[in-house]
Amino acid sequence: MERKTGRIAVISDTHGLLRPEVAEILKTCDAVIHGGDINTPGILEEIRRINPSLYVIQGNNDKEWAEKLPKELSFSLFGRSFYMVHNKKDLPKDPGDRQVIIFGHSHKYSEEVGEGRLYLNPGSCGKRRFHQDITMAVLEIN
Numbered sequence: 001m002e003r004k005t006g007r008i009a010v011i012s013d014t015h016g017l018l019r020p021e022v023a024e025i026l027k028t029c030d031a032v033i034h035g036g037d038i039n040t041p042g043i044l045e046e047i048r049r050i051n052p053s054l055y056v057i058q059g060n061n062d063k064e065w066a067e068k069l070p071k072e073l074s075f076s077l078f079g080r081s082f083y084m085v086h087n088k089k090d091l092p093k094d095p096g097d098r099q100v101i102i103f104g105h106s107h108k109y110s111e112e113v114g115e116g117r118l119y120l121n122p123g124s125c126g127k128r129r130f131h132q133d134i135t136m137a138v139l140e141i142n
Contacts, residue, residue, distance in 0.1 A: 004079040006030035009051070010137040012086075012104025013037040014126030015061065018046050022125045022136060026050045029138060031077055035104030035122065036086035037061045059086040059104065074098065078141040088121070100139070109135040 009026050012035030023046070026032055032051045036059025038044060048054055055077070058069040072085045083098040085091055087105040095101055101119045109123035123135030 003030075005142045006078045006140075008033060008077065008139040008141065010102060010120060010122040010139060011035070011125050012102075012122050012136075013059065013107050013124035013129075014039070014043055015124070015129070016040050016043060017126040018043055019125060019134070023050055025136070025138065031055065033082070033084065033102055035059070035084060035102055037104060037124075037126075038066065039126075041065050055082070055084070057084050057086055080141060107132040109133065109137070111137070 016039035107124040
């Protein structure tokens with residue numbers, strides 16, 4: 001039986017950098033979701049050493065090494081239904097019964113609740129780009 005409670009780190013757009021402060025947060029979570037633009041397989045290896053429960057998709061900057069990563073992903077975690085795609089414009093018009101929709105790409109944190117769903121962009125916690133803040137999210141499911 002699946003656990004119904006847990007902490008989930010949600011990150012995206014690391015662009016080859018896993019900041020030490022982000023790594024410390026990943027240690028406190030039960031799972032990690034990465035919304036793409038990883039840039040190097042070493043980042044995924046580093047995350048898996050910290051937290052092996054990793055859900056990941058490829059982003060537009062992930063090259064040949066990431067071809068086997070999915071471009072979209074649906075999964076259940078702690079009793080919730082998730083859907084993830086890197087760019088918001090690639091979201092399906094009807095997300096079905098999915099409760100948490102995760103995307104990245106813009107490097108800008110956003111969250112909104114609509115139609116009984118959470119739409120979450122954790123922003124970027126990797127290399128600073130476009131003068132955006134360094135952000136990520138932690139979801140607490142209980």
